[in-house]
Amino acid sequence: MVLQLNDWFLIGIIAVNLLLILSNRFPVDAVALLVLLMLGFSKMLTPQQTLSGFSSNVVITLIALFILTQSLEDTGIVQRVAKWINNIGGGSEAYLVFLFMSAGAALSLVMNNVAAGAVLLPAAVRVGRASEVRLSKLLIPLSFGTLLGGMATYLTTANIILSGLLQEQGLEGIGMIDFIPTGGLIVVMGILYMMLIGRHLLPTRASLSQNMREVDLEQAYQLAERLWRVQVIPSSRLATATLADTQIGAELGLTVVALERGKQTIIAPSVETPLHAHDTLIVVGRKERVDLLRAWGASLLEDPTPHTELDFIETIIPPRSTAIGQTLTQLRHRTTTGLSGVALWREGRSYRTDVGKMPLQVGDALLMVGTAEHARKFAQDRNFLVPANGYVHRPLRPHKARWALIITSLSLLLAIVDWFPLPYVMLSGVLALVLTDCIRMEEAYQAVEWRVIFLVAGMLPLSLALHDTGLANALGEVLVNWLSHSPPLIFVGGMFLFSMGVTQIIGGQVAGLIVGPIAIQTALQLNISPQAMAVAVAIGCSTAFLTPIAHPVNILMMGPGGYRFADFFKVGVGMTLVTLFTLLFGMVVFWRIA
DSSP, X not given: OOOOHHHHHHHHHHHHHHHHHHHTSSOHHHHHHHHHHHHHHTTSSOHHHHTGGGGSHHHHHHHHHHXXXXXXXXXXXXXXXXXXXXXXXXXXXXXXXXXXXXXXXXXXXXXXXXXXXXXXXXXXXXXXXXXSSOGGGTHHHHHHHHHHHHHTOSOSHHHHHHHHHHHHTTOOOOOHHHHHHHHHHHHHXXXXXXXXXXXXXXXXXXXXXXXXXXXXXXXXXXXXXXXXXXXXXXXXXXXXXXXXXXXXXXXXXXXXXXXXXXXXEEESOOTTOBOOTTOEEEEESOHHHHHHHHXXXXXXXXXXXXXXXOOEEEEEOOTTOTTTTOOTTTTTHHHHHSOEEEEEEETTEEEOSSGGGSOOOTTOXXXXXXXXXXXXXXXXXXXXXXXSTTXXXXXXXXXXXXXXXXXXXXXXXXXXXXXXXXXXXXXXXXXXXXXXXXXXHHHHHHHSOHHHHHHHHHHHHHHHHHHXXXXXXXXXXXXXXXTTTSOHHHHHHHHHHHHHHHHHHHOHHHHHHHHHHHHHHHHHHTTOOHHHHHHHHHHHHHOXXXXXXXXXXXXXXHHHHTOOHHXXXXXXXXXXXXXXXXXXXXXXXXXXXX
């Protein structure tokens, strides 16, 4: 194989792209736009080809899918499913594992995987708090269930991408019917594996949400060693300043959770609250920071226990949150919500100092303090997920649930029978939802995960360049020479493992865009059905069981489940093997590949 200058340049673009993604220093959607511009300025693609991702069937279908998913939440359909599980979920561990995996898989047939996991997470927390089953036994099965469900439907990002890559090369795309047989079989076998084997490998570990019920809250977040009561000395600089003026949070990293003034207790005082002599502040932070506060003019009291019981609320940062990458201080969180961030739980560790200065990440669990009224209002913010405490996000239009269910079901039926192009069907469903007031246009715009849209639209030209430059064909020839004496089934399994491995590092969306063109070209050279190969690669892109960072829905479960990285690998190896062998069986039975 002799590579041309353009081929080497394209390889360089891919290498730079992967390095930037792995560095985790830049948003992945920004990296995708950089790739797009590099392809455009280098004139490897025409302007029309460079920008074609934004008008592709893939992007249009994804936009419509996000809106359809949001309508199911806004009309309360998904919440009803979660409530039903909550009502019947008092059985055995095996029964609950089956229930949550099945529900996660079922919702993922019509919803984004992350959205399915997010709406079922509160139900899992409530069931865990009301039963003897640890959340660590439920949340990985829930996460894996949503990933399995994504393998049995066309409506998953990687699956849509692979179908689009086929069509761009003038081949027949893949639809719902192509994924249901093999993917459905994988769902069944995956659930059986988890019930019979996988659940025994899950950790038996107390999670944060269950700790909040079973032991003192101070122990759950280890607040006891970081909770202090300090009194303002009359002659100090603190006695004539507001909380904002004192810079207690900005300079010392301490959080003031309450202020005691005589018989009155102010929970989560605002930054404009003036301090008076003899006021007592309840603060959270490290001892050395409190010692600095004492130097400013505060005396440390021996009893750290507040005189009034504090009302705590726990929240989790979901993948679609606009708070990602921002600090509580930048969000002006105390001012806008009336709640104070007391502690942050990340990757099995509790942080209680400088909480307001830490950029928020997906899956972070935040412990906040405030009044019950502020907590109820806060629970309606879509940028934060409240899994417990009884504060539930209320559907906006529950009276439109019937219309939303009819429209979504009809859209899915038309997608399965494949009478019309899928983007037409999905956009028609969105329009019907808007006309029936199941969702409003401004809400529809907010429902779209624009990070995903720009990622896919920015990376699609890279797949086009791989095909047009002949690099995908050249790499395919290398693979053919290596595997020329191997049965086609072995090659399909190898491409599945390759796409699965790449997914663990950079995620399934990017993996599909890079691996897809090479796999399709190689399948054509080996006279293997390119549609079968596309299904195998797409399923590989959903096989994100080995690490929590392989898929956002795994990250979402880490904090509430009290998981560590190794927990996913321990259970995920078996699930990956089950997926591989079931896929190969499906390739033989449904695609006649041997």
